[in-house]
Amino acid sequence: MNFAKHFPILDSCTYLNTASSSILSTTLLKWRRQHDLEFFEQGSEFRAAQVGLPLELKTSLSRFFNAKAGNVFLVPNFSYGFNTYLNSLGTDKRFLLLKEDYPSVNVAVERRRFNCMYQEIDAQLEENILQNLKAYRPDVFAFSLVQYITGYRMDLEFIRKIKNMYPQLLIIADGTQFCGTERFDFENSGIDVLIASGYKWMLGGYGNGFVLMKDEMKNDLLPLSFEPGHQDTLSLGSLNQSILLLEEFGMEMIEQRIESLATRAQEAFAARGLLEHLIPGRKHSSIFNLKTDPELVEKLLEARISCVARGKGTRVSFHFYNTDRDLDQLLEVIDKYQQVNLSGQ
Numbered sequence: 001m002n003f004a005k006h007f008p009i010l011d012s013c014t015y016l017n018t019a020s021s022s023i024l025s026t027t028l029l030k031w032r033r034q035h036d037l038e039f040f041e042q043g044s045e046f047r048a049a050q051v052g053l054p055l056e057l058k059t060s061l062s063r064f065f066n067a068k069a070g071n072v073f074l075v076p077n078f079s080y081g082f083n084t085y086l087n088s089l090g091t092d093k094r095f096l097l098l099k100e101d102y103p104s105v106n107v108a109v110e111r112r113r114f115n116c117m118y119q120e121i122d123a124q125l126e127e128n129i130l131q132n133l134k135a136y137r138p139d140v141f142a143f144s145l146v147q148y149i150t151g152y153r154m155d156l157e158f159i160r161k162i163k164n165m166y167p168q169l170l171i172i173a174d175g176t177q178f179c180g181t182e183r184f185d186f187e188n189s190g191i192d193v194l195i196a197s198g199y200k201w202m203l204g205g206y207g208n209g210f211v212l213m214k215d216e217m218k219n220d221l222l223p224l225s226f227e228p229g230h231q232d233t234l235s236l237g238s239l240n241q242s243i244l245l246l247e248e249f250g251m252e253m254i255e256q257r258i259e260s261l262a263t264r265a266q267e268a269f270a271a272r273g274l275l276e277h278l279i280p281g282r283k284h285s286s287i288f289n290l291k292t293d294p295e296l297v298e299k300l301l302e303a304r305i306s307c308v309a310r311g312k313g314t315r316v317s318f319h320f321y322n323t324d325r326d327l328d329q330l331l332e333v334i335d336k337y338q339q340v341n342l343s344g345q
Contacts, residue, residue, distance in 0.1 A: 017317060097118050181319075261324065
């Protein structure tokens with residue numbers, strides 16, 4: 001399937017940077033133009049007509065993730081939602097965190113001086129988490145479902161397992177690098193609170209995010225904790241339109257395309273010795289950090305391949321609108337660069 005008609009930027013570059021920001025669809029651009037045109041023409045009357053939009057988005061999120069609509073909250077981004085939720089917790093909570101997780105997760109907890117224990121991400125991740133849960137007895141386990149630098153993906157079956165073993169453990173997940181990549185059933189996930197921004201894999205543009213909660217967690221919140229004041233209908237409506245587009249494409253198809261391309265990419269990168277962080281036998285996301293030097297990033301950008309330097313390497317990421325040809329173009333530049341370097345030694 002050719003997605004360039006839906007995302008015209010794909011005709012002008014090889015876009016492998018969804019982990020940094022999504023691209024806008026023609027459908028969303030059309031909706032946003034109409035939104036602002038009506039605001040321009042109608043002023044306050046337009047805002048009055050948009051009063052039902054937040055509820056419409058909550059309904060869409062509820063349907064998309066199998067979450068209770070009454071337990072869906074709208075926020076401008078993950079960081080706002082996470083910090084707001086942390087403010088509702090007692091200061092005596094003990095946290096289990098992952099080393100080198102997204103700063104908006106770990107730093108937000110650390111700044112509140114919660115008691116923290118850190119788990120390194122390695123081949124024994126699940127076994128070590130179980131040991132720490134037993135020995136350390138944390139009140140909260142907070143983590144990103146997919147790590148933003150390496151692309152490590154948390155095992156959802158494992159999350160359900162530890163929730164069954166420790167039902168009192170509060171499990172908070174950052175879904176920003178996960179939501180929109182595969183089918184996800186929040187109510188049966190074992191996660192108590194999921195918070196995410198919508199500008200990456202959800203394709204919603206900037207300024208929107210969401211919080212999904214289980215019933216018990218909602219009871220600890222003050223009214224309007226997440227949604228004070230006026231809300232931006234352009235941002236909220238953008239996320240709603242993108243959910244409708246994802247549903248139109250079909251999440252089963254999206255999941256299959258991402259998994260197929262990620263599998264081929266992982267094999268190709270591993271064969272070239274580019275995956276320093278790879279943990280054998282672990283299911284990986286479609287985000288990869290390639291062991292390269294800074295000069296290669298410049299070569300990729302010169303070849304109109306959109307990527308970014310992260311950590312000690314080059315991060316590339318594949319969404320459903322990417323193709324085998326995109327991967328081939330990336331590998332072509334990498335192979336040429338490696339051959340030139342090898343011949344110069």
